[in-house]
Amino acid sequence: MTDRFQILVNATPQQVNEKTTLAQAAVQFGAQPPYVLLLNHHFIASSQHDQITLKPNDIIEVISAIQGG
Incomplete structure (x- = not known):
């Protein structure tokens, strides 16, 4: 069973x-x-997204680009 x-x-x-x-x-x-992505208020380079394992109570902020013209 996974926690x-x-x-x-x-x-x-x-x-x-x-x-x-x-x-x-x-x-x-x-x-x-x-x-x-920001993890606990720190920018995380996309090259590191696969290398970082989350911990309880981590805070992730997803900031999407706004497209327009």
Whole structure:
């Protein structure tokens, strides 16, 4: 059985499995490229999204680009 814990995604509580990466969480919660991610108020380069495993009570902010012309 996999343990689950709570994180915040754009100020909304969410449950994730232990060993969930930042990249997996972004997909799980519907982030659509292009976007940037902040983890606990720190910008995380996209090259690191697969390398960071989330911890209980982490705070993720998904910032999407606004397209227009």
